[in-house]
Amino acid sequence: MTALTIDRINKRYGNLHILKDISIPIAQGEFVSLLGPSGCGKTTTLRCIAGFERPDDGRILFGNRDVTRALPEQRDIGMVFQSYALFPHMTVAENLSFGLEVRKVSLPDRQRRIADVLAMVRLEGYDKRYPRELSGGQQQRVALARALVIEPSVLLLDEPLANLDATLRDEMRFFIRDLQQRVGITSIYVTHDQAEAMVMSDKIVVMSAGAISQFGSPRDIYERPASQSVAGFIGRSNTIAGKIAEALGPDSYKVDTPCGSIGTTGPAGLAKGAEVKIMIRPENIDTRRQGTGETGDNDNVLAGSVINSVYQGSANQLAVRLTSGDRMIVDVNGRNPLDIGEQVALRFAARDSWVLAS
Numbered sequence: 001m002t003a004l005t006i007d008r009i010n011k012r013y014g015n016l017h018i019l020k021d022i023s024i025p026i027a028q029g030e031f032v033s034l035l036g037p038s039g040c041g042k043t044t045t046l047r048c049i050a051g052f053e054r055p056d057d058g059r060i061l062f063g064n065r066d067v068t069r070a071l072p073e074q075r076d077i078g079m080v081f082q083s084y085a086l087f088p089h090m091t092v093a094e095n096l097s098f099g100l101e102v103r104k105v106s107l108p109d110r111q112r113r114i115a116d117v118l119a120m121v122r123l124e125g126y127d128k129r130y131p132r133e134l135s136g137g138q139q140q141r142v143a144l145a146r147a148l149v150i151e152p153s154v155l156l157l158d159e160p161l162a163n164l165d166a167t168l169r170d171e172m173r174f175f176i177r178d179l180q181q182r183v184g185i186t187s188i189y190v191t192h193d194q195a196e197a198m199v200m201s202d203k204i205v206v207m208s209a210g211a212i213s214q215f216g217s218p219r220d221i222y223e224r225p226a227s228q229s230v231a232g233f234i235g236r237s238n239t240i241a242g243k244i245a246e247a248l249g250p251d252s253y254k255v256d257t258p259c260g261s262i263g264t265t266g267p268a269g270l271a272k273g274a275e276v277k278i279m280i281r282p283e284n285i286d287t288r289r290q291g292t293g294e295t296g297d298n299d300n301v302l303a304g305s306v307i308n309s310v311y312q313g314s315a316n317q318l319a320v321r322l323t324s325g326d327r328m329i330v331d332v333n334g335r336n337p338l339d340i341g342e343q344v345a346l347r348f349a350a351r352d353s354w355v356l357a358s
């Protein structure tokens with residue numbers, strides 16, 4: 001069932017077109033991230049869903065209910081912000097009680113729900129503390145508890161981990177995802193951190209300049225990016241320019257490139273002669289000294305020489321200049337003794353490369 005439908009919303013400030021025909025269907029219990037660089041419209045989209053902004057056109061539905069014109073308090077949402085936004089003069093319990101009192105929940109029910117939600121965020125016994133007596137991570141867990149205690153149908157989170165240090169951020173990613181799955185609440189999460197979106201989400205909406213570049217699972221977005229800009233934004237990638245020589249199947253092609261003919265997968269329907277780029281992730285390339293180590297399962301072999309090597313602990317990252325002049329980044333085992341200047345063969349399977357049509 002679709003819990004939330006964003007249907008072709010547009011938003012302009014003066015003559016700035018900030019959101020352009022944004023449509024996102026979100027299923028019950030799904031965790032969806034809005035991902036993109038600063039200024040691409042993530043927060044504006046979230047604020048339209050929350051009701052703090054009204055789109056110029058288009059519709060927002062919670063289930064079958066059209067809430068496009070409803071006030072925030074009529075929408076049944078819980079929100080978590082980057083800045084925690086806890087009431088500083090209230091204890092944890094009072095912060096949590098506030099939304100319940102507004103909703104006229106009885107005292108015994110309030111007490112039960114506050115105890116339940118504090119257990120959920122692993123802050124039992126912290127009810128009498130003030131926000132200033134808590135660490136950043138604990139404050140953010142209170143903010144999460146405050147959003148959840150009102151039992152909303154949708155949870156909206158705007159960069160909630162941005163103020164935390166790297167270790168705590170890692171921990172909180174798993175904490176929030178685990179909690180969201182236990183509660184089963186439909187959630188929308190704004191972030192500009194691709195690693196965060198990858199590990200937390202069922203689906204990712206990649207946004208750029210107010211429009212959706214791609215909507216799909218983390219695997220879709222990583223392995224089958226819709227464009228060069230998505231491929232470049234998510235993870236590391238290599239690209240080689242070429243022209244479609246022939247379609248080998250519904251989603252496989254032979255592409256002519258300055259490095260020779262390359263077999264690859266790609267989106268259906270690309271015409272012969274179309275100018276494209278082939279994307280290959282560094283970890284999918286098997287790099288050996290030339291003339292050694294035939295692996296059999298690789299459809300493509302490119303020749304080049306090592307021009308740089310960076311030790312990264314678990315792996316070495318090499319830069320390789322192909323005979324065509326293209327520069328490729330590849331990962332090799334940290335103990336692999338490939339030196340700068342060595343002639344190497346780069347092998348990869350057609351299924352591990354993907355055509356970017358734009």
Ligand SMILES: Nc1ncnc2c1ncn2[C@@H]1O[C@H](COP(=O)(O)OP(=O)(O)OP(=O)(O)O)[C@@H](O)[C@H]1O
Nearest residue numbers: 013016018036037038039040041042043044045192
């Ligand atoms: N009230 C406003 N008036 C005019 N322009 C605005 C207003 N609010 C946002 N904008 C502009 O809309 C664009 C999108 O802003 P938004 O906050 O949605 O981006 P974002 O993707 O969330 O960025 P960030 O990651 O930096 O928060 C920006 O160019 C911003 O300057």
